[in-house]
Every structure is written in structure tokens, then in C-alpha cells.
Amino acid sequence: MRQTTEQPTAATRSSQPEAGRPDLLLVNARVLTLERGKPAAEAVAVTGDTIAAVGRRDQVSLLAAPGARTIDCQGMTLLPGLIDAHCHLLATAASLRGVDCSPDAVSSIHDVQMALRRRVETTPEDRWIRGFGYDDVSLAEGRHPTRWDLDQAAPNHPVRLDHRSGHATVMNSLGLSMAGIGQDTPDPPQGLIDREPQTGEPTGLLLELAGWLRERLGHSGDEAGFQEGLYMLDRMLLSYGITSVQDAGPDNGLDRWRTLMSVQASGQLSCRVTMMAGASKLQELVSEGLTWHSGDGRLRLGHAKLMLTLTTGALHPNMEDLRDQVDQAHGMGFPVAIHAVEREAVEAAASVVSAGDRIEHCAECPAELVAQVRSTGATVVTQPGFLYWNGGRYIQRVDPELQPHLYPVGALHQAGVPLAFGSDSPVADPNPWPAIYGAVTRTTRDGTKFPPIAGMSATSQEVPVTAALRMQTIGGAHADGSEDRKGTISRGKLADLVLVDADPTEVEPDKLKDIRAVMTVIGGNVVWSNGL
Numbered sequence: 001m002r003q004t005t006e007q008p009t010a011a012t013r014s015s016q017p018e019a020g021r022p023d024l025l026l027v028n029a030r031v032l033t034l035e036r037g038k039p040a041a042e043a044v045a046v047t048g049d050t051i052a053a054v055g056r057r058d059q060v061s062l063l064a065a066p067g068a069r070t071i072d073c074q075g076m077t078l079l080p081g082l083i084d085a086h087c088h089l090l091a092t093a094a095s096l097r098g099v100d101c102s103p104d105a106v107s108s109i110h111d112v113q114m115a116l117r118r119r120v121e122t123t124p125e126d127r128w129i130r131g132f133g134y135d136d137v138s139l140a141e142g143r144h145p146t147r148w149d150l151d152q153a154a155p156n157h158p159v160r161l162d163h164r165s166g167h168a169t170v171m172n173s174l175g176l177s178m179a180g181i182g183q184d185t186p187d188p189p190q191g192l193i194d195r196e197p198q199t200g201e202p203t204g205l206l207l208e209l210a211g212w213l214r215e216r217l218g219h220s221g222d223e224a225g226f227q228e229g230l231y232m233l234d235r236m237l238l239s240y241g242i243t244s245v246q247d248a249g250p251d252n253g254l255d256r257w258r259t260l261m262s263v264q265a266s267g268q269l270s271c272r273v274t275m276m277a278g279a280s281k282l283q284e285l286v287s288e289g290l291t292w293h294s295g296d297g298r299l300r301l302g303h304a305k306l307m308l309t310l311t312t313g314a315l316h317p318n319m320e321d322l323r324d325q326v327d328q329a330h331g332m333g334f335p336v337a338i339h340a341v342e343r344e345a346v347e348a349a350a351s352v353v354s355a356g357d358r359i360e361h362c363a364e365c366p367a368e369l370v371a372q373v374r375s376t377g378a379t380v381v382t383q384p385g386f387l388y389w390n391g392g393r394y395i396q397r398v399d400p401e402l403q404p405h406l407y408p409v410g411a412l413h414q415a416g417v418p419l420a421f422g423s424d425s426p427v428a429d430p431n432p433w434p435a436i437y438g439a440v441t442r443t444t445r446d447g448t449k450f451p452p453i454a455g456m457s458a459t460s461q462e463v464p465v466t467a468a469l470r471m472q473t474i475g476g477a478h479a480d481g482s483e484d485r486k487g488t489i490s491r492g493k494l495a496d497l498v499l500v501d502a503d504p505t506e507v508e509p510d511k512l513k514d515i516r517a518v519m520t521v522i523g524g525n526v527v528w529s530n531g532l
Contacts (some may be wrong), residue, residue, distance in 0.1 A: 021065035027074035049523035081496030083476030086422025093229035102133030104478025116153035147204030211251035238528035241498030241517035253281030303337035304329035330379025385435030412459035420475035437513035
């Protein structure tokens with residue numbers, strides 16, 4: 001990237017130019033502001049961490065102080081920093097260091113065993129071995145691995161293998177023992193311990209029990225590995241142009257808040273973080289004087305996260321308990337964000353949320369349910385990236401009548417539902433561009449298009465590119481109540497920006513998934529570039 005002045009150090013950048021005047025200019029750009037009524041510009045001026053002006057180069061340049069840094073964007077496209085409105089930060093960091101058991105890396109349980117054996121060779125016996133991303137449907141055996149499969153690969157190490165969905169875990173015998181799980185362990189209310197039908201012996205498969213395991217095991221990683229995972233996570237997010245994330249952990253409490261405070265204070269994570277609060281952890285947070293939007297521009301507390309599942313065959317929690325949890329959160333000053341995937345769960349969530357609340361995922365949402373969701377005024381935070389990454393599996397396994405209504409971004413958008421995109425990482429790659437491509441084209445990774453709604457056009461569930469871009473930016477800011485500070489390139493908002501190598505409003509739709517970040521700016525500081 002050509003710079004027309006020498007780059008000052010971080011310590012001197014704000015002190016060199018005259019106080020109050022822009023100290024950074026980004027010029028010769030196609031600026032997509034995503035602000036309604038002011039769609040495009042060619043230059044941006046920044047003072048400190050805030051956008052000072054947006055407009056023509058000649059106008060903006062006149063505002064700059066002597067000594068201001070100027071970056072020539074070489075005609076590339078400047079967007080607001082991208083916002084991942086639903087992810088799992090520390091789980092993603094752990095997965096980057098774990099054993100890759102995704103369908104791209106393994107195709108059978110034998111492959112899983114071989115991958116684990118390779119990690120055994122470099123891991124002390126007192127350390128956990130973590131694997132991530134296996135998919136029972138994609139394995140040649142067509143089933144989940146068992147404790148005994150994992151024992152063959154690692155008999156002397158505790159092993160935990162997480163499903164790609166994030167809702168299932170397999171542990172080996174040593175891992176089960178360390179978690180205190182045996183034949184006489186009762187199923188927790190929120191999930192299931194899979195068992196051998198005749199003996200009742202746990203098979204190692206655990207469903208919807210991630211939080212329960214965390215309470216029994218605590219932190220099972222090593223500090224050096226944790227730090228390495230954080231570094232890898234930071235570099236990955238910045239390389240994607242992601243400047244803000246919203247951590248959706250349902251068990252987030254005071255310990256997680258303190259961990260993230262330490263991470264942010266040390267500068268290990270560059271992006272801004274909103275941490276949702278686990279519904280069961282609200283009291284401990286409030287007792288420490290924390291409530292919704294506590295924190296600062298680097299880390300703040302978000303919605304109360306509730307899980308609504310059908311894993312046990314019935315809604316958990318039931319409707320009475322769900323209403324009580326929502327009322328309790330609202331009474332403590334927290335809007336709620338309800339995990340709802342299945343149609344029954346979405347319908348239940350829509351019966352208790354209101355404006356300011358969120359429905360997370362909204363994966364199965366037929367037309368008659370869209371109107372109910374719209375009537376709530378709540379924001380839907382959904383995952384069109386799943387259409388791209390997991391679409392082939394959905395088309396094979398999901399009822400054809402339901403397929404047009406999976407992650408129905410188009411129908412929700414047309415109905416006027418506020419929308420934001422989240423990756424749900426590590427369930428899927430947090431790269432926003434395949435997600436935007438999925439929303440615009442409803443096309444899978446292998447090029448298959450999802451069927452349209454019966455009797456409607458082939459594009460009925462697609463959205464325009466600009467709308468999808470807004471869902472990945474200002475939509476995410478709206479979802480956590482920060483739209484006054486970020487989400488568009490507007491005077492007075494934070495200078496969180498990403499320069500990309502193609503204009504998404506001009507390229508062919510098929511090329512959207514291939515767009516790459518060239519430079520990422522957070523708070524007026526260039527925190528990542530590809531070296532241009």
C-alpha cells in the first residue's frame with residue numbers, strides 16, 4: 001500500500017498533527033458507506049479513532065493537519081469494518097490449535113484415529129487432546145465415533161472430540177472418568193448421555209452438554225496453547241476484515257468476562273468484543289455491578305443468552321420456564337438472545353421476545369412463521385454461511401419441503417425483519433464472504449442452488465448485495481445496540497474499516513465468495529494488511 005507520508009509510530013501518530021484535525025486520510029478509494037442516502041464517496045478522514053469526514057478527495061484533504069498520514073487505496077473498495085454478530089471466540093481459538101477432524105481433513109473414523117495418534121506423539125500424557133469439526137454423516141462409517149474408537153488412538157491421554165455443529169461431543173474412557181461420567185451418572189436436564197442399550201454404559205457421545213462439561217472439568221487446555229490459539233484467532237479475524245465480534249457463549253459469566261478483560265487489556269485480540277451473558281450467570285455478573293452495555297469500546301456486556309433446544313425430544317426449557325427466564329433477564333436490565341434452530345423452537349422464541357431482543361439462528365422458518373417473527377420487532381441473527389458450507393448436507397438430509405425455508409434471509413428481509421449475520425464459528429469458518437455469497441445466491445459450496453419457495457420465483461429467498469453487506473455491518477451493530485458508533489462509514493462513528501480487493505456491488509455474484517481483505521483498520525489504526 002503506497003503511503004504518501006512516512007508512517008508515524010502508534011505513540012506519536014495522534015500527537016504529530018495539530019490537535020482536533022484529521023491525522024489519517026484514506027484517499028483514492030471507492031467508499032461504500034452503507035449509510036442510507038449517502039451511498040458512496042472517494043475519501044475518508046480520521047481524527048484519532050473517529051471518522052471526521054467522508055466525501056471527495058479534494059474536500060477531505062483540505063481538513064487534514066500537517067503531518068497527517070495519507071494512504072492511497074489505489075482504487076480499491078473501502079467498507080465499514082465487518083461484524084460477526086454470533087461466534088464463540090475462545091472455542092474458535094481452541095479449534096485452531098486442535099486436531100482438525102472436519103470433512104476436509106478426515107473421511108472415516110480410521111482417519112480420525114490416525115490424526116489423534118499423530119497428536120499423541122507430541123503431547124504429554126497429562127494434557128488433553130482436543131479434536132474439532134467431525135461430522136458423523138460425512139464419515140465412511142456413517143456414525144459417531146465412540147469412546148472405544150478414541151481409546152484405540154489415545155489410551156493414555158484424555159480426549160475430547162467436538163462435532164462440527166457444536167452440539168455434540170465424544171470423549172474417550174479417560175476423559176469420561178476425569179469428568180466423572182459413568183454408568184450411574186443421570187442425564188442432565190438440558191442434554192443426553194448416549195448409552196449402550198443393554199448395559200447402560202456411556203458410549204462417549206454427549207449431546208448438548210458443553211456447558212455441563214465445562215462446569216465439571218474447568219479449563220482443560222494449557223496456557224501456552226491458549227496464547228497461541230488467541231494469536232491465530234486474532235490474525236484470522238483481521239485477515240477477514242472483521243473488526244467487531246459478538247461472543248454468544250450460553251455459559252458466559254464472570255470468569256469469562258475477566259478472561260476477556262485480560263485478553264483485551266494485553267492487546268492479544270485486536271477486534272472489539274461484545275460478550276453475551278449466560279442466562280444462568282446474570283446474578284453473578286449483576287452482583288459485580290455489571291449489566292447490559294457495561295464495559296467500554298473494546299469489551300462490553302451484551303444480551304442474555306438463552307438456549308432453546310429439542311435434543312431431548314421436547315422443548316428445553318419448557319414454555320413456562322422460558323417465559324420466566326426472559327422475564328428475569330428483562331427485570332435485570334438485559335435484553336435476551338434466544339438460540340432457536342428448529343421450527344418449534346423459533347415459534348416458541350417468537351412468542352416471548354420483543355423489540356430489542358434477538359432470535360439466534362432462526363434456521364427453520366416457513367412463510368407463516370416469518371410474519372410472527374416480524375411482529376415481535378426482534379432482530380434475527382442468522383447464518384447464511386451455513387447454506388454455503390453445509391448446504392450439500394442439508395439438501396441430502398432435510399425434507400425437500402423445508403429446504404426453501406432454511407435460513408430464509410430473503411423472506412425475513414422482505415418482511416422487514418432486522419437482520420444480522422454471524423458465523424457461529426468454530427461451527428463454520430468465520431470468513432464473511434461465503435456467507436454474503438450464500439445470502440445473495442443461496443448456493444452451496446459445490447455449486448448447487450437451494451430450491452425456491454413453491455409458486456415463487458427462483459430468487460425469492462435471495463437478497464441484494466447491498467442488503468447483505470448491511471446485514472454484515474450495520475445489522476450487526478444494531479443487533480447489539482451499537483449502531484450509533486459503528487456499522488457505516490459516517491462522520492462521528494468509529495474508524496473501523498476494511499479495504500477489499502473487489503467492489504462487491506460490481507462483481508458477478510459468483511465472485512462474492514472470493515473477495516479478500518487487503519487492509520483492516522480499527523479505531524484509526526492499521527492493524528493488518530497483506531503487505532501492499
